[in-house]
Amino acid sequence: MNRIKTTETVGKTSETVLVKGWVNVRRNMGKIAFLDLRDRWGILQVVAVPAELDEASQEILGNIRPEFVLAIEGVVQDRGAKQINKDLATGTVEILAKKIIVLSESETPPFEIDNEERQANEELRLKYRYLDLRHERMTRNIVARDNVISFFREWLHKNDFIEIQTPILSKSTPEGARDYLVPSRLHKGQFFALPQAPQQYKQLLMVAGVDRYFQVAPCFRDEDARADRSPGEFYQLDMEMSFMTQEEILDLTERMFTEMVETLFPEKKITQKPWPRIDHDESMKKYGNDKPDLRKDKNDLNELAFAWIVNFPLFAEQTDEDRFVGAGDTWGPSHNMFTAPKEEDIPLLDSDPGKVRSYQHDLALNGFEVGGGAVRIHDMKIQEKVWDLIGFSDEQKKQFQHYYEAFKYGVPPHGGIAPGLDRLLMVILGEKNLKEVTAFPLTSDGRDPMLDSPADVGKEQLDELGLSIKK
Numbered sequence: 001m002n003r004i005k006t007t008e009t010v011g012k013t014s015e016t017v018l019v020k021g022w023v024n025v026r027r028n029m030g031k032i033a034f035l036d037l038r039d040r041w042g043i044l045q046v047v048a049v050p051a052e053l054d055e056a057s058q059e060i061l062g063n064i065r066p067e068f069v070l071a072i073e074g075v076v077q078d079r080g081a082k083q084i085n086k087d088l089a090t091g092t093v094e095i096l097a098k099k100i101i102v103l104s105e106s107e108t109p110p111f112e113i114d115n116e117e118r119q120a121n122e123e124l125r126l127k128y129r130y131l132d133l134r135h136e137r138m139t140r141n142i143v144a145r146d147n148v149i150s151f152f153r154e155w156l157h158k159n160d161f162i163e164i165q166t167p168i169l170s171k172s173t174p175e176g177a178r179d180y181l182v183p184s185r186l187h188k189g190q191f192f193a194l195p196q197a198p199q200q201y202k203q204l205l206m207v208a209g210v211d212r213y214f215q216v217a218p219c220f221r222d223e224d225a226r227a228d229r230s231p232g233e234f235y236q237l238d239m240e241m242s243f244m245t246q247e248e249i250l251d252l253t254e255r256m257f258t259e260m261v262e263t264l265f266p267e268k269k270i271t272q273k274p275w276p277r278i279d280h281d282e283s284m285k286k287y288g289n290d291k292p293d294l295r296k297d298k299n300d301l302n303e304l305a306f307a308w309i310v311n312f313p314l315f316a317e318q319t320d321e322d323r324f325v326g327a328g329d330t331w332g333p334s335h336n337m338f339t340a341p342k343e344e345d346i347p348l349l350d351s352d353p354g355k356v357r358s359y360q361h362d363l364a365l366n367g368f369e370v371g372g373g374a375v376r377i378h379d380m381k382i383q384e385k386v387w388d389l390i391g392f393s394d395e396q397k398k399q400f401q402h403y404y405e406a407f408k409y410g411v412p413p414h415g416g417i418a419p420g421l422d423r424l425l426m427v428i429l430g431e432k433n434l435k436e437v438t439a440f441p442l443t444s445d446g447r448d449p450m451l452d453s454p455a456d457v458g459k460e461q462l463d464e465l466g467l468s469i470k471k
């Protein structure tokens with residue numbers, strides 16, 4: 001007999017079926033045991049009456065505890081009207097067990113899995129993440145994440161985008177954060193950097209004529225955690241397109257998001273369609289920030305208030321806490337250093353750089369920034385001017401030799417955006433923390449208690465890399 005999903009038992013009344021999964025809860029009523037069996041799809045009530053079971057099953061019934069993995073053969077039966085459980089997808093039926101096989105036993109888990117209060121602390125949850133992920137809500141979140149990513153992939157493919165994997169062993173990408181470095185064994189003393197974003201590659205792909213690129217891209221930034229920022233790595237839906245105006249980029253992104261929400265989360269309401277477009281200036285004046293929460297009812301979990309923030313200043317004044325890595329004393333890029341200034345403001349680059357507005361666009365959702373992008377500079381003279389203004393030395397400019405080279409050979413005007421998948425999911429799923437939508441996140445202080453990393457490495461490995469650790 002083939003195993004069926006717990007949820008497939010509905011509609012199979014009187015049939016003999018085989019289900020497999022974990023014991024979520026066990027309740028005893030005299031000699032009868034009720035086992036709630038859990039698989040990825042749901043929870044199913046199994047009634048184990050000794051007289052109905054074969055001999056071997058009768059013998060082991062007493063030992064079965066929560067989180068044991070079982071195979072159960074039994075007959076689907078309708079529940080009496082009073083026993084119907086509206087909270088369960090399988091709530092109208094149950095299985096009368098005939099045969100139970102223990103596939104694997106379980107010790108008592110370090111925390112209760114079926115506990116909505118999530119009393120276990122973060123350290124414990126992440127140390128035993130494979131148990132934490134068994135919780136219904138966590139399963140739902142991982143599945144929702146897959147649904148959202150699959151939707152975007154399909155939508156983008158239908159709209160002529162192609163997905164391209166850009167290197168992970170890369171070179172420092174100046175997105176403003178600290179890099180993770182990877183020592184090279186073959187070139188001792190030299191380092192790769194993990195990409196903070198595939199920004200440079202995607203621009204070079206436009207030079208290559210790809211026209212429409214996307215990637216579900218891991219991005220690595222060595223930053224301290226904040227509530228809405230994960231330490232280490234996160235995922236972006238990285239997109240770039242050629243020959244498109246800012247208007248067209250925003251329109252395409254907006255259509256894709258709207259269709260995604262309407263298809264996958266029909267219970268959600270988008271507050272305003274088309275999404276409002278707010279000047280950066282106005283947003284700062286009116287809301288005091290550039291990611292305003294425009295929900296009409298902040299208690300409504302199903303409200304999604306998207307807004308575009310546009311007309312950013314090209315440069316941001318540097319402060320000591322928030323300094324763009326590598327930039328000079330005065331100006332840093334407001335988004336990244338490849339963002340194009342508005343044509344009409346180009347003369348101000350010489351006279352009043354602080355007043356130059358750019359083609360940056362940020363996507364705000366319920367008070368979070370869930371994406372940012374821009375139309376890029378495709379004229380090297382302007383790119384150099386921007387580098388000068390952010391205080392790049394000749395040495396630093398040399399690091400972008402490939403731009404100088406590539407831009408000599410016909411660059412299409414281009415631009416893009418990179419919605420942050422983790423943050424987007426956190427907001428849509430109504431979670432308060434990015435960790436709830438990531439299968440294996442790091443702790444807030446950047447560790448993985450499950451694999452116990454980062455970890456020391458042996459002397460041999462260090463020698464091979466030509467490294468020694470400063471004590």
Ligand code: ASP
Pocket residue numbers: 175196197198199239336372373374416417418
């Ligand atoms: N690379 C940018 C970022 O990571 C996104 C973009 O401009 O497309 O923020």
